[in-house]
Amino acid sequence: MQFLDPLGFVIENRLPLLIHYASASFSEIFSDTSIRQLSQMLLSLIFFHTSEYILAVAIHGPSNVTLSSLLISKHYALAMLVSLLEYLTEITFFPGMKQHWWVSNFGLVMIIVGEIIRKAAIITARESFTHLIKISHEEHHRLVTHGVYRLMRHPSYCGFLIWSVGTQVMLCNPISTVMFMVVVWRFFAQRISYEEHFLKQFFGVEYIEYAENVASGVPFVK
Numbered sequence: 522m523q524f525l526d527p528l529g530f531v532i533e534n535r536l537p538l539l540i541h542y543a544s545a546s547f548s549e550i551f552s553d554t555s556i557r558q559l560s561q562m563l564l565s566l567i568f569f570h571t572s573e574y575i576l577a578v579a580i581h582g583p584s585n586v587t588l589s590s591l592l593i594s595k596h597y598a599l600a601m602l603v604s605l606l607e608y609l610t611e612i613t614f615f616p617g618m619k620q621h622w623w624v625s626n627f628g629l630v631m632i633i634v635g636e637i638i639r640k641a642a643i644i645t646a647r648e649s650f651t652h653l654i655k656i657s658h659e660e661h662h663r664l665v666t667h668g669v670y671r672l673m674r675h676p677s678y679c680g681f682l683i684w685s686v687g688t689q690v691m692l693c694n695p696i697s698t699v700m701f702m703v704v705v706w707r708f709f710a711q712r713i714s715y716e717e718h719f720l721k722q723f724f725g726v727e728y729i730e731y732a733e734n735v736a737s738g739v740p741f742v743k
């Protein structure tokens with residue numbers, strides 16, 4: 522079998538060709554573009570997860586918070602791993618895809634906006650905000666309808682949706698952008714109907730009126 526070098530000459534030995542492609546992919550994976558985009562991704566992940574944990578400890582007290590408040594599930598870790606594989610594959614074989622800086626910077630803006638909305642929700646709801654959905658009414662649990670909850674009923678889900686899709690837009694990952702949009706949207710659509718079932722039980726007509734007048738904050742979820 523004959524092999525062609527990048528200029529189209531026939532070469533006998535495939536080793537130089539393999540070395541050529543290996544060094545090309547090595548230089549793309551460690552290019553300025555990838556270092557910037559992967560560092561932004563790493564910082565976004567570290568900031569999001571540690572701030573979720575720190576806020577939970579500050580609001581509920583260290584004895585009431587477990588490592589689950591870092592919000593790193595198996596499915597979530599798998600999705601992030603798949604998105605990293607997509608990034609490394611594309612930057613190796615189609616490096617030009619990652620050079621759309623206006624797309625990447627728009628993703629960065631989505632990450633920041635998503636963080637602000639989510640953290641505004643946590644700080645506004647305080648004790649009423651728990652990472653696990655409450656299925657029995659506790660005394661300190663008050664209905665929150667002020668601040669960012671005046672604008673939408675589920676600001677923390679809206680913020681997370683924007684943040685998570687933003688991470689993929691920032692990486693210029695088309696497949697993971699669509700995958701994150703669909704998976705995260707479906708997850709929240711189901712969670713909202715489950716969560717609101719209990720909120721109606723806890724707060725009755727007060728919650729029903731609130732839900733009638735304020736949008737969910739998650740697109741296409743009533």
Ligand SMILES: C[S@@+](CC[C@H](N)C(=O)[O-])C[C@H]1O[C@@H](n2cnc3c(N)ncnc32)[C@H](O)[C@@H]1O
Nearest residue numbers: 642649651652654655663664665675676677678
């Ligand atoms: C992870 S928090 C999410 C809160 C809200 N869905 C959001 O996106 O900002 C889930 C907990 O918040 C509580 N919760 C949701 N909306 C609330 C509201 N308007 N007032 C008080 N508690 C609320 C639920 O009962 C649940 O235990």
